[in-house]
Amino acid sequence: MTQITLNIPDNELTFFMKLIEKFNYETVVDEIAVTEDMKILLDERRSTSKTDDFIPWNDAKKQLRFKSEK
Template structure:
């Protein structure tokens, strides 16, 4: 598999996202790191969550909405 990293100007992001939706792609963000507080909160949520409440990723990603650029 080939990976490509692109720097897209903010003014062109909306156009690019519409174009890229036509392809099979995976978004990767390597700039995120979780604090210990975040990790603890996630661990707590995992321990109290119920499998019945889970939504498959393919369904969940269709529910995501991005703020429109102004």
């Protein structure tokens, strides 16, 4: 079996879903359990964060380093 992951823009999702209705596909949803402690921590971080400290995701991805890279 071949598994394909696609990133579909929100405004194209309806069109895409109508297109693939003719094929045999399976929707997989990975759910992440978030504890109450995690929610509290995230709320605290949101309340103390400053917009000036944000980094655009494309810039942040470039800063990521993995253990296998040196």
